[in-house]
Amino acid sequence: MEYRDYYQILGVARMATAEDIKKSYRRLARKYHPDVSKEKDAEQKFKELQEAYEVLKDPEKRAAYDQLGSEWKSGQQFRPPPDWASGFEFSGSRSRGTSSAHVFEEEGFSDFFSSLFGGGSPFGAAGKRQRQAAGRDHHARIDIDLEEAFGGGTRTLDLKRPELKPDGTLELRSHTVRVAIPAGVTDGQLIRLAGQGEAAPGGGRAGDLYLEVHIRPHRLFQMEGRDVTLTLPVAPWEAALGATITVPTLGGAVEMHVPAGAQSGQKLRLRGRGLPGQPPGDEYVQLKVVLPPANSPAAQALYEDMRAKLGSFDPRADLQAKP
Amino acid sequence: MTDVVEMHEAQLVGEAEWIAATEICRLCRLELDAVIELAELGLVAPRGYEPEHWQVPAAALPRLAVAARLMRDLGINVSGAALAVELLEAQRDLERRIRRLERLTPV
Numbered sequence: 001m002e003y004r005d006y007y008q009i010l011g012v013a014r015m016a017t018a019e020d021i022k023k024s025y026r027r028l029a030r031k032y033h034p035d036v037s038k039e040k041d042a043e044q045k046f047k048e049l050q051e052a053y054e055v056l057k058d059p060e061k062r063a064a065y066d067q068l069g070s071e072w073k074s075g076q077q078f079r080p081p082p083d084w085a086s087g088f089e090f091s092g093s094r095s096r097g098t099s100s101a102h103v104f105e106e107e108g109f110s111d112f113f114s115s116l117f118g119g120g121s122p123f124g125a126a127g128k129r130q131r132q133a134a135g136r137d138h139h140a141r142i143d144i145d146l147e148e149a150f151g152g153g154t155r156t157l158d159l160k161r162p163e164l165k166p167d168g169t170l171e172l173r174s175h176t177v178r179v180a181i182p183a184g185v186t187d188g189q190l191i192r193l194a195g196q197g198e199a200a201p202g203g204g205r206a207g208d209l210y211l212e213v214h215i216r217p218h219r220l221f222q223m224e225g226r227d228v229t230l231t232l233p234v235a236p237w238e239a240a241l242g243a244t245i246t247v248p249t250l251g252g253a254v255e256m257h258v259p260a261g262a263q264s265g266q267k268l269r270l271r272g273r274g275l276p277g278q279p280p281g282d283e284y285v286q287l288k289v290v291l292p293p294a295n296s297p298a299a300q301a302l303y304e305d306m307r308a309k310l311g312s313f314d315p316r317a318d319l320q321a322k323p
Numbered sequence: 324m325t326d327v328v329e330m331h332e333a334q335l336v337g338e339a340e341w342i343a344a345t346e347i348c349r350l351c352r353l354e355l356d357a358v359i360e361l362a363e364l365g366l367v368a369p370r371g372y373e374p375e376h377w378q379v380p381a382a383a384l385p386r387l388a389v390a391a392r393l394m395r396d397l398g399i400n401v402s403g404a405a406l407a408v409e410l411l412e413a414q415r416d417l418e419r420r421i422r423r424l425e426r427l428t429p430v
Contacts, residue, residue, distance in 0.1 A: 026397065026398060029396055029397055030397055033392075033393070033396055033397060035389045035392055035393060035411065036393070036407070036411065046396075050396070137349065139352075177331060178331065179331055179333050180331065180333060181333060182333055182334070182335050184335075185335060187385075188384070188385030188388070189335060189336065189384070189385065190335075190336040190350060190384060190388070191333040191334065191335055191336060192333065192334045192335075192336050193331045193333055193334075194334070196331060210336070210350065211333070212388065222419060222422060222423060224419065225382075229423060231423065231426035231427060264427065265427055286423065286426075286427065288426065288427045
């Protein structure tokens with residue numbers, strides 16, 4: 001596994017005070033929080049920050065981490081020393097703050113963290129979890145394409161979850177889950193996989209796994225709940241005279257009638273052509289009139305003819321001051 | 324060690340129109356007091372008399388989940404999270420409108 005320089009990740013010196021560490025974490029967490037940030041790889045960076053802060057905010061973990069020495073560099077191959085964390089006395093407060101959120105956050109942490117501070121390590125909270133009757137719920141995020149949201153699909157997810165070993169300690173175990181994604185799932189919606197969360201130590205009910213769905217931006221369609229919007233380029237004569245046009249929808253192309261006299265920006269609705277559901281969403285088609293270029297004598301002559309014959313047309317009539 | 328687990332059918336959460344507030348607390352990892360405060364701030368409009376028996380519109384689930392994460396991860400209080408969620412939603416709405424308008428304008 002690779003060594004992680006938690007001080008470097010949080011942008012603080014090794015001698016930084018607890019207050020400095022907290023300030024730096026707050027500042028960087030604000031910058032990279034996946035719900036707020038537009039930075040590239042925000043989610044990954046935020047996980048790294050959380051992992052670094054998890055260690056450096058806790059005086060015991062920080063002291064143990066500092067014992068590894070300052071010679072290590074991020075990315076260097078690392079193996080925990082055989083006498084890791086021996087000789088430390090742990091305060092009772094360590095596990096009091098362990099909440100289900102805490103467990104969730106540790107799920108995406110590195111192998112480096114897991115081997116030094118995760119379940120199974122002297123810092124793990126195995127004792128606390130053993131007393132639970134039921135397993136905790138786990139949460140993860142899943143990114144899917146709009147097509148998968150429309151038609152459903154199968155996804156294979158690689159997840160890590162803490163599992164109880166016979167000796168009472170916990171280890172992070174990778175597992176692969178194949179998920180049948182229901183058709184009609186929308187952005188931000190949660191899907192539940194019953195019994196796929198944390199195993200219950202006492203043989204009780206296992207927790208559930210919740211996946212928060214994120215739908216990736218689509219090349220053609222924009223989403224709003226179950227509705228989708230498509231910008232449809234049309235020729236001036238199609239808008240002016242009306243036309244039947246083949247329009248892409250999530251379920252395949254359909255014929256749509258554009259009424260005569262349609263304008264650029266006008267929205268037409270294809271009922272029930274959005275994401276499936278009760279009721280299903282609609283597809284809105286927003287017209288965009290595209291002018292043919294006047295790049296040939298024939299095209300120029302046509303535009304001149306229009307000017308001559310439609311000379312009374314004033315596209316800026318609304319700009320005139322009204323009496 | 325890797326286990327290959329068989330295929331799991333996923334259930335959509337919140338397909339019904341309303342979700343119990345207690346279920347919201349579990350799903351978003353929020354305290355009921357925070358849900359009450361978020362309701363007072365207008366981020367969610369529950370129905371019912373006693374908060375323990377409140378029901379919350381399923382459509383509010385994503386915004387409550389974001390508010391919960393912001394509180395947990397950034398150490399902000401309930402009013403700050405509610406304000407941030409409203410501003411984020413307004414920002415996304417404006418971005419959507421801008422993208423739509425950009426598609427209408429010739430390149």
